[in-house]
Amino acid sequence: MRADARKNRDHLLAVARVAVAEQGADASLRDIARRADVALPTLYRHFPTREALLDALLREGFDALAARAGELEASDSPEDALVTWLRDCVTVAREYRGVTELMAAAIEDTGSALHASCVTMRAAGTRLLVRAQAGGAARADLDGTELFALIAALAWLGDQGSFAPLADHLFTVVASAILPGRADRDGGEQLH
Known part of the structure; x- marks a missing residue:
């Protein structure tokens, strides 16, 4: 994995960790992408x-x-x-x-x-x-x-x-x- 892709993935995980801790396993993927300041397709590219x-x-x-x-x-x-x-x-x-x-x-x-x-x-x-x-x-x-x-x-x-x-x-x-x-x-x- 390229360094920038790894950095994006790690950032998404950090944001998701907080969102899922707050909202549970049903946390909005759209909200996670928004909080991470990425487009939803970027989230899906890392986590389908x-x-x-x-x-x-x-x-x-x-x-x-x-x-x-x-x-x-x-x-x-x-x-x-x-x-x-x-x-x-x-x-x-x-x-x-x-x-x-x-x-x-x-x-x-x-x-x-x-x-x-x-x-x-x-x-x-x-x-x-x-x-x-x-x-x-x-x-x-x-x-x-x-x-x-x-x-x-x-x-x-x-x-x-x-x-x-x-x-x-x-x-x-x-x-x-x-x-x-x-x-x-x-x-x-x-x-x-």
């Missing part, structure tokens, strides 16, 4: 679909989550690693309102621009889950797809005005269900 734009916005966070999972696998207890990574995932998924629905659809849609990023994130979580299961800390009846669904559900809760205040408590409930011995050991305290 809304999903391609969202993938570019999310990929950085998802790639960071995959790298973080690798670090956690090597450095933390299996339980702590899984809880830390789950919390990080929910935080990243909540950055942009409305993205959880796209993530849920993209995980099974190989034609989706978000598919590869979601699969990478699911694989990272699966490794942490399997590690916790091997140590007897995590429920044996969960798999990576179910873990990914729980992340999406917890992130979705944070997007819902009436449920948002419950999100942290419900994260603790879900984490305790995934790691039942941890809740007993911590005396039901908040999982961090």
